[in-house]
Every structure is written in structure tokens, then in C-alpha cells.
Amino acid sequence: MSSHAAAVTHQHQFDDAAQQYEASALGMWVFLVTEIMFFGGVFTAYVAYRSAYPEAFGHASNHLDLTWGGINTVVLIGSSLTMALAVHASQIGKRGTLVTCLLLTMLLGSVFLGIKAIEYADKFHHGLVPGPAFHYQGADAHQAELFFSLYFAMTGLHALHMIIGLGGLAVLVRQASRGRFSPAYHTPVELFGLYWHFVDIIWIFLFPLLYLVERHT
Amino acid sequence: METVAPRRDYLNADYGVRSWLLTVDHKRIGLLYLGSITLFFFLGGLFALLIRLELLTPGPDLVSADTYNKLFTMHGLVMIFFFLVPSIPSVLGNFLIPMMIGARDLAFPRINLLSWYVFIVGALFTLFAMVTGGVDTGWTFYTPFSTMASNTNVIPTALGVFITGFSSILTGLNFIVTIHRMRAPGLTWFRLPLFVWAHYATSIIMILGTPVLAITILLVGLERAFHLGIFDPALGGDPLLFQHLFWFYSHPAVYIMILPSMGVISELITCFSRKRIFGYGFVAASSLAIALLGFLVWAHHMFVTGMSVYAALIFSFLSFAVAIPSAVKVFNWTATLYKGSVSFEAPMLYALGFIGLFTIGGLTGLFLATTGVDIHVTDTYFVVAHFHYIMVGGAIMGYLGGLHFWWPKISGRMYPETLAKVAALILFIGFNLTFFPQFVLGYLGMPRRYHVYPPEFQVLNVMSTAGASILGVGYLLPMLYMLWSLRYGALAGANPWRATGLEWTTPSPPPTENFPQTPVVTQEAYDYEEFPLQEVPVV
Amino acid sequence: MLSNLPLFPEQAATSAQQVDALFFFLVGVSAFFATLIAVLLVYFALRYRRRSSSDRPKGIEGALGLEIAWSLIPFGLSMIMFVWGARVYVQLRQPPDNATPVYVVGKQWMWKLQHLEGQREINELHVPVGRPIKLIMTSEDVIHSFYIPAFRIKQDVLPGRYTTTWFEATKAGTYHLFCAEYCGTQHAGMIGWVTVMEPADYEIWLSGGLKKSLASAGEDLFQQLGCVTCHRSDSGGRGPALDGVFGKTVSLQNGATAVADEGYLRESILDPQAKTVAGYQPIMPTFKGLVSEEQLLQLIAYIKTLGAPAGGDGATRGAAVPAAAREP
């Protein structure tokens, strides 16, 4: 038995560390299922309204900034890569690489939120925030307001998940730098990775659905 | 067999408020839930009482129209989100699932405690909304009434429901992982008690349905708070979209309430006829079938909304399909009695009552699935009667039956048997007197959520109110004698019913770790043939 | 006391007969199964009650044949219910072509009804026996539901959309009209009466008072709002001519087509750019906020009369021809 093995404790309700790991992993996947259904509600609203008002959605979508959206997609995919590398580092026990990768993921996540904030500010500035101040130049202003309601609901929920993710990353960085993780025990890193990639997947759908409608016109 | 020196069990393992509020023991958390939902049950019951009193006469005499609207809204909210949805899963499921599968606890004990705190926080939001003026949207929150017209506390209530939803999600998640990963050696899927199967199916619904309610309610809150216009008809929003999203959860939620009850009934019927369940595989599979099909039928709540005729017919067809697994269960329970050795202890009376009332509730559901008849009876007292037969006659009868059955395990004491039988009888009579007249009222055309009504409906309403007062007594009794039994009840012993199932192999009340050592299962469930009554030691 | 205890609602429309027949079938099937279960439960419970604690009943695993039987037989019965119910439902949802329209606007907490001939009612509806009546309904605020128990019809009334239902009364009398979808404080007060009259009485009622027909009220609006300056019948206007447009399929700018029904006309007045007709500029201003729901219905009633041949066929279009001309 190496010194690592002694560190692999398990909670009293489990028979061994393997059972604990399997239960935790299953728990995380089941949690992600609830997240999919949670976002599923707004996606349903989106599908219903886009199929009802395709042109209005096309026009409204052209008010979003494709450049920022594109950059953000790349940033988020990059953060998924650094997160995957963090899991990899934890699996092979490279503490320094693990901390670096987690910090990089945090950095990229913050860049994403920063860009999102710029975009939001721009929408406020141009009166594209739903409500009494909504001021939209163009046809189908009402349906465009519907589009922007969905835009803010979907990206807002997504950004909220990013913020929660950044909090999780901060905890992981702290634990990792204290040497909590080893090749034998790094379940939190791995399961958090699942969450982070899930948030990435949501964006992978949000990007074409919100930014790329009728871009050819 | 009780010794003089008090045995260590989960109740006396530790003392003080902290030991309860910070406990991670699934049994203690089950009791925390028991206490909280009992409070909510009587709060919701109080609202019901006021509703029934107002409806005693056709005119507006006891409360104002606004107050009445808030009363039925809060009755629905409290009973559904703060009593029925958590009832059996969070109390009996929490207490029993680890013991039934031979585990020391649920997979995630701290998440289990968290789910109770989340429940309480959600409940406090809702209570806050109630004491600061109440809410009048109906528990259904239909837009655009909830988003644009109502002047009441919609946002805090919506937040309360939203938060409580996460409690349900966490419970479901915990059960699924526990049932998959924590079963004792030898306990294969087809040796699981049907109670566990039912909770597995229930958990699936909690996991897949509740998040959709959460987002829908959140969008309503955002629309009120920030004018996000997702359901706003003025922007071209579809008011029916809200209803689709709402019922995607809220129809399967009915199965969250009734499936655990069905699980309880399977345990009771077998134990009190000393016989293996008839068609184990079919009863188990029907739980899963209900969970699956239950997600495909929601728009039968919407046949008169102006939804697509085609879609209505699809949903009607699927609604009939979900009736079959329910029927299969009823037939199998009935067949279990055949050539059994049937006795009539109080839990069995609840179980028999359940089958009767659930059968009526289920059959009247067919009327609502039939599009042509639904047009007339939807949104009338016919619907009110139907879902009370399912949710009160079904779910609550099952809950009380289960509570009586496992009370000796939970408390270590027996409740007074005669009183319990009397209570079961009072409940059965009171229930039918309350709700059967409402079927007639509904077909006559009395709409639901009416504070005043035409005088020709009065006699039936008086019958209903009279029944409700009997029902109220029936619910107070068990609470009183169960509290009494905590101190004065006879000691129960490990297995007073001489039932099969791992939970009965450990002392009552069980020790904190449930079993001295992990049990190994070698038998099928309900192996009563190998476990006859006669060897019962006199307690 | 029993005289105060009604057990069954009055049947006053063709729809009520259809629904009730199906209802009785359902009651029959339900009663059979409820009795079957009850009898079996009681019989088994008594016949196999525990006689001694030494009873050792044999376990019975189950029986596949039984399981299949009690799955398939109920399923078969439920399919009869489904098909029968669907036939009734489809019929109740789709008004016949020759139905006379009555326009309904629901608002918190009253029903406002307009007849083609110009009669306007609040919380009351007068209709003749034996003529199919089509209700075209919308709401000014929240969702309501138009419910006449004696006819067994109910239809939600939605803001921003038209929904329809129809009935053919069979018996003169006065019947309850309820709002069946919870709509706020006075939901229970949003009630009224439907008076079914013999045709001759109905004609007398109709001719009472000098009313401007719905279509001619719409025509006035058409002038006042300036619609006429663009929608000229000589096709030279900036907007499409509206003669005979109702019920036609029109080509839209985006290449799609739309049927010019009530819903389309409503949308085109309130939200002109949503579905602009091909060949025209999207220059029409919105009339949202300028016309009420009732005025909208008047405009639509007028547009329906445009270009419709006078007499018989006009009635099917809902034109405002004299009532007498519509008697079969």
C-alpha cells in the first residue's frame, strides 16, 4: 500500500472507494440530466417562437454581434480543452499542471463573461433590452422583443452557470494546490469537468440558434 | 425481548436540537420531513376547511371573492408542493429505501439533508408570500393572468415553488444513485421490494420533470420582475406555451404523488394476505411504464384551450395508454388476495380503501381522456372530484397506510389498533361523502374555482361540506394517537407484522447504521410461504 | 329536498345529446369495472380471511394469460372510448360551413357579444332553436372560457387569438353561461344566460330596436380609420384590394401562403408587417391600440361582406343580409 492508498478514504455509507466513485459519477450525470431538462424549457420556447416568426427572428438575430459571439465560442471551447487537460493532469498526478490548467480555465471563463458583459452593455445602449425601454428599429418589433427576451433568458441562465462554475473552479484550485488530489482520488476534478463541458455544450447550441439566424441577408 | 438497558438506536444515539438539525442520518431526515409536511398538511387542510365552509351556501358570506381565490390557490400550492410531492418519498422513502436495500444510508447523506433545508427555504418563501397578502393565481400560475393581471405576491410564491423543486430533484437524484449503487449483495433488481421499484420510477419523474417546472416558473417570475416577454400575448407570445411547459411537469407530478403510494400498497397487500404479490414483474414494470407514459399525456389538461385538434387526439390516445399499467396494478393486487390468508389490521384497511378509491379515481380519469366528454367536464367539479380521488383517496390513503405499517419500525411503538381502524373507516366514509357529490356537480356544470354558485347546486355542496368535516376528524385522529403512542404505545419489537423485507430484520427503532453487518439477500421478495406467521414470538 | 337535488343537466343542444350518449357508455364501462373490483375484493377478503395463524397460503407467481387479458381487454375498451370521443370532439371543434357567426369578447369580468345584425349583448346570448351558431371569440386580457353546460360545450377564449366553437340549440329555454377558466377576482361573477327562442320569437327579438348591422358598423370604421384610401376596390391602391379576400389563400412576400381567415385579418390589422401580401410594400401602420377587440370584429365582419355575392352564398360568408333571407 502506498501512502496514496491511505488517503483514499470513503464515507461510511459506502463499502469502498470504488463504490463511492461510481455513485458520485452517476450522481453527476443524473444532475446533468436535470440541467438538460432545465435548459430544455427555454429551448422549447425558442423552437416554438422561431417556427412561428422565422423572419422576425432573422432580423433580430442580425442585431447581435457575430464577432463577439464567435470569439466567445472559441474562448469557451478553449476553456473546455484546459478543463479536459486539468482532468488529465489530475489522473496522472501532476499537481503543478493541474493548478495551471484550472487557473487557465478560470481565466478563459472570465474572458467569456467579460465579453458577455460588453455585449449586454451594448444591448442596453441600443435599447434592445425587453421591457418599457425596448426600442427596436425595424419590422416586427414585437416579435423581435420576443427574440431578445429569449436571448437574455438563455444567455443569462448560461452565464449564471458559468459564474457558479467559476466558484467551483476557485474551490478546486485551492484544494489542488494543497495536494488534495492524486491519481487515486480526484473525483471532484473529474466531476466538475463534466459540469464545465456541459455548460460548453449549451453554448455550442446557443451560438448558432441566437447569432447565426439568417446571417446571409 | 427488550432489555432493561436502553439499546442504542437512531433516536437516542444523540440528543439536542443540533443533533437533529445537522443530522445526516436518512432516518432522522425522514422524521424532519414528517414533522414539516404534517404542519403543511394541516395548514392546507385549514384552507380546505374554509373553502368548504364558504361553499356551504350559494352566496358570498364567509370570505370575499379575493380571499376565496387566495384560499384555493394556497390550498393547492401547499398540498401539492409542500405535502403530496414530498410526502411518501421524503418521509417513508427516505426512511425505508436504504433499509430495504440493506444499505447504511443513502448515497449522499449530506445532499439529503440539503434537500430538507432547500425544502424549508422554499416553504418559507411561500409562507412569506401568504402572510404578506397571499397569492391568487391558482396553483397553476396560468399566464397571462399570473404575469400581467394578478396584483398579488406572485414572485415570492414562484420563487418558493422554484426553490422547493430543487429539493425534489435532489431527493430523486439521491434515490436513483442509491438504488443503482448501494444494493446489498444478492439483492438483484427483481428481488427488490415493489416499494423500491415505485420510488425508482418516481425519482425518474422528479429528475426529468421538475427542472422544466423550475424554468417555467422562473420565466414567469422574470416576466413579472423584468418584463421579459416570453409568454406575453401582446408580443405574439403564446399563452398555451406556458400551459404545455407547466403540464409537462405537473401531469407527471400526479404520478410522483401516486406511484409511491402504489409501492406502499404492494407491501401492505402482500403482508396482510401472507402471500407473494401476484405478477411481481408486471407490477414492477407497470411502475416504470407509468413513469414513461406519464410524460406523453400532459396536454389532456388542454383539450378546450384552442390547441390543435390533431395534437389533442394524439394526447388523448396516449392518455388511454397510461391507464393500462394502472389497471394492471389494481388487478394484480386483487388477485394477490386470492387464496391468501387475509387479515384486517389498520394498514390493510387503508390499503383496501386505497384500491377502492383509486379505482374510482382512475376510471373517472377515462372521462377526461375522452376528448368529446372532456370538453364538458374539464374545469368543473368533475375534475376536482377526479383528482381528489387520486391524490387524497389514493396518495394520502397510501401514505397513512404506510405510516401505520412502518410506525412500529420508525418509533419502536405500536399505535392503538382499534382507534386506527376507526380512523380508517371514518376517512373512507368522509372522503366519499366529500368528493362523490362533486362528480355530479361537475357533470351538472358547476365550474371549479367559483366562490359563489347558482342555488340549484347547494344540496350537493352541503353534502360535500358535511363530508369534509368528517374527513377532518379522520385526519386529526391518527396524528393524535400516533403522538400518544410515542410515549404510551406498546413496544413493537423488530417485526410486529412478521413481514418479509430487510427493514424488518433490524431492531425497532433501528440503530443509526441500520444493520449490524451488511445483510446478504438470498430470497425473492415477499417470500411469505417460507416465512409463516406461526413462528411469531409473543411480544 | 329532492326537488332541489338535480342529478343530471338539461339537454338543450345537438351536442348535448352526442356527449351524453358517450358519457353513458363511459359510465357503464366504469360501473362494470368498479363493481367487478369491489365484488372481487370483498369476496376474496372474506372468503380467504385468516382463520388461524397457522394458515400457510401457497405462493402464486402470477399468470401470463391473465396479465395479457387484463391489459388487452381494457385497452380495447379504451380504444372505443378514444375513437368515439375523437369523433365527437372533432365535430364540436369544427363549426359547419352554414353556421351563423356571433362574435364574443371576454374581459375581466364580462362577456360582450355582437350579432351580425348589430344586436349587442352583455352576459346574455339570444339564439334561435335549430340554427347552428358559430362563436368567434377573443379576450381583451387574460384567458377566459365560454361554457354552456346545457349544450355541453366549452371553449377557452384567449388574448391575441380567435378561438371558435359552435352549437345548435334544440330546446327553447334559458341556460347558464359560465366562465370556466379562472380569470381573477370576479371569476364566479363572469356568468350570464343563454336564451334559446323559437325562430319566430327570435325574429321579433332581432327586430327590436334599430341597430346598425355589424358589417355596416365595420364599414363606418373602414372609412374613419382611412383604410379605404389604400385598400381601394379598383386595385390601384397601395394595399391589396379586399374584395372577396375572405377565405381565399393569399401569397405572401416571403413566398409562403396564408388563408385569409379571421385570425389572419386580425393579425394584418394589428401587425401588418407580419404577413405582407406579395407585391405590396410593408408600409401599413399598425392599428394596435387604435381599435378595440369589438371594433376589430366589426371590421372583419365588413371585410367578409366585400365582394361576396348577395343572397344565399353571402350567408355562409356571414354577410349582413337580412335575417329573413337566411331562413332555409
Next chain:
Amino acid sequence: MSSAAAEGHVSEHVVSLKIYITIFVTLLVLTGVTVLVATIDLGRLNVIVALTIAVTKAVLVLLYFMHLRYSPRLTWLVTGAAFAWLAILIGLTIADPLTRSLLVH
């Protein structure tokens, strides 16, 4: 690796760095493609292409970044159930508005 790892997670799979980088590059390329395609008028195909690319990207992230490819069958089942129920939610909901104006004969 020592017995510790064996005692820890038996089912866990270490994915090579090369695969991670390949997936990352593929995701970037697909992002570029989806932006480019969006600027070409393909009529209805635009939506289909955009969603196909998004689904492909999501599947790549699931399989490799989230290790689904190396996960037990139960994880596949759980993931599959999520997407099946999402399809039920979206499909049956919009079945209503999409067929609302149709009549039954």
C-alpha cells in the same frame, strides 16, 4: 501506477493528450464552418446545417472531453434518456402550434 489506483477507480480511462488536441482543433474548425455556412443562403437547409454541426460538436465534447465513450453503459443510458426526454418535451409541445390551423376531415 501503484495499487492505489487499482483500488481507486477501476473504470476510469486516461485519454491521451493527442486526442484532446485533435478534438479541440476539430471543434474550432466546425465553429468556423458553421459561421461560414450561415453567410450563404441555403433556405431551409441553413437551420439543418447549423444544428447538424452543433450536434456534432456536442457529441464530440460528450464522447471525448466528458469521457462518455469510456463510461459504463448506465451512463450512456442516463445521457440517452436526457436527450429522449428533451425530444419529447420539444416535439410534443410544438406539435400543437404547428398543426393548430389544420382541420380534420
